Amino acid sequence: xxxxxxxxxxxxxxxxxxxxxxxxxxxxxxxxxxxxxxxxxxxxxxxxxxxxxxxxxxxxxxxxxx
Amino acid sequence: xxxxxxxxxxxxxxxxxxxxxxxxxxxxxxxxxxxxxxxxxxxxxxxxxxxxxxxxxxxxxxxxxxxxxxxxxxxxxxxxxxxxxxxxxxxxxxxxxxxxxxxxxxxxxxxxxxxxxxxxxxxxxxxxxxxxxxxxxxxxxxxxxxxxxxxxxxxxxxxxxxxxxxxxxxxxxxxxxxxxxxxxxxxxxxxxxxxxxxxxxxxxxxxxxxxxxxxxxxxxxxxxxxxxxxxxxxxxxxxxxx
Numbered sequence: 001x002x003x004x005x006x007x008x009x010x011x012x013x014x015x016x017x018x019x020x021x022x023x024x025x026x027x028x029x030x031x032x033x034x035x036x037x038x039x040x041x042x043x044x045x046x047x048x049x050x051x052x053x054x055x056x057x058x059x060x061x062x063x064x065x066x
Numbered sequence: 067x068x069x070x071x072x073x074x075x076x077x078x079x080x081x082x083x084x085x086x087x088x089x090x091x092x093x094x095x096x097x098x099x100x101x102x103x104x105x106x107x108x109x110x111x112x113x114x115x116x117x118x119x120x121x122x123x124x125x126x127x128x129x130x131x132x133x134x135x136x137x138x139x140x141x142x143x144x145x146x147x148x149x150x151x152x153x154x155x156x157x158x159x160x161x162x163x164x165x166x167x168x169x170x171x172x173x174x175x176x177x178x179x180x181x182x183x184x185x186x187x188x189x190x191x192x193x194x195x196x197x198x199x200x201x202x203x204x205x206x207x208x209x210x211x212x213x214x215x216x217x218x219x220x221x222x223x224x225x226x227x228x229x230x231x232x233x234x235x236x237x238x239x240x241x242x243x244x245x246x247x248x249x250x251x252x253x254x255x256x257x258x259x260x261x262x263x264x265x266x267x268x269x270x271x272x273x274x275x276x277x278x279x280x281x282x283x284x285x286x287x288x289x290x291x292x293x294x295x296x297x298x299x300x301x302x303x304x305x306x307x308x
Contacts, residue, residue, distance in 0.1 A: 019097045025090035028083075051089060058082040065075055 014043055021048075030055055092141070099142040102134050103150050110154040120161060124181045127158060131187050140198050148196045152203060155192045158185050240273040241280065255281050259295055266302045275302065 017040050024033035037044070037052050044052060109117065109126045117123040143151075162178070162185045192203045200210055248258050259281050265274035278299055282292045 015097075019094070022090040022093040022097070025086050026094055028087065030083075030086070051086065054082050054086055058079060058086065061075055061079045061082070065072070065079065 014040055018044075018048065025051070025055070030058065034059065095139055096142045096144070096147075099138045100147065102130075102138060103147055103154075105134070106130050106154050107150065110157050120181065121177060123161075124177070124184050127188065128180075128184050131184065131191055135191055138195075140195055143195045143199065145199060148192075148199055148201055151192050151195060155185075155188045155203065158188045161185070237273050237276045241277045244274075244277060255285060256290075256295070263298060263302070266299075275299070 017036055021033050021036045021040070024030070024036060034052075034055055037055070041052065106127075108114070109123060109130060117126065162182050189203065196203060202209055244258075244262075248261060259278050262274040262278040262281075265271045266278065278295075282295050282299065286292045
């Protein structure tokens with residue numbers, strides 16, 4: 001995880017959650033990834049938000065396909 | 067729901083899944099690289115007893131550059147990581163820079179020649195990792211010397227846009243020439259489309275394909291029934307796309 005310049009614990013926690021978020025996606029646990037992302041949504045950077053949007057779209061598609 | 071729409075939805079779902087998994091794997095590689103860079107920072111700057119002797123510090127640095135850093139993919143590095151790396155490289159270099167007196171003192175407690183080799187190795191490592199992002203490490207620090215390189219196969223959007231405009235103009239010029247060539251009062255626009263279909267079928271000519279699509283759209287907005295032609299054009303498109 002990447003420490004913030006002030007080494008804040010909050011930042012480390014966020015980075016750890018982000019890492020878990022991507023680990024879950026890489027292991028195809030998409031629903032769990034969405035749950036994790038719900039807690040850090042506001043802190044996500046634009047590129048991560050695109051990933052989140054893709055995850056949500058994929059979930060909608062799956063509902064659509066039944 | 068029509069089967070074709072169902073197939074499209076399934077295909078989109080598959081593509082989204084592939085994108086998500088590949089992107090996540092790439093991000094995880096970056097997380098790993100960040101973790102390893104922090105390890106490099108610890109070795110370089112750390113006051114840990116383990117590195118009190120410069121020989122030990124340089125031994126750890128050598129191991130890092132040979133066995134850890136070498137495995138980190140160049141594409142993992144972003145600007146922030148390159149700057150972290152450059153701070154380490156500068157510090158490693160500073161261990162090797164000294165005036166004569168200090169150098170003599172240092173030589174008594176570490177292998178100066180070996181340290182210089184490792185400093186050079188660190189410098190080369192930084193050069194290779196920063197190149198992709200357009201940076202070059204100079205004696206006065208890290209400088210942006212050119213725009214970032216693009217991954218193989220990827221073209222900058224602007225370049226694609228310029229090319230597309232140019233191709234579009236060429237295609238319009240082709241259409242004008244073809245209209246002159248096929249200008250016969252007895253020939254209907256559908257007749258020109260049929261001629262173009264022949265060109266597409268024989269030569270897979272994309273300019274003819276564009277022209278046919280353009281004429282069909284023109285006819286459609288003027289109230290003609292064009293569906294059978296559009297269907298035929300779509301079949302050509304699918305065949306040529308394979």
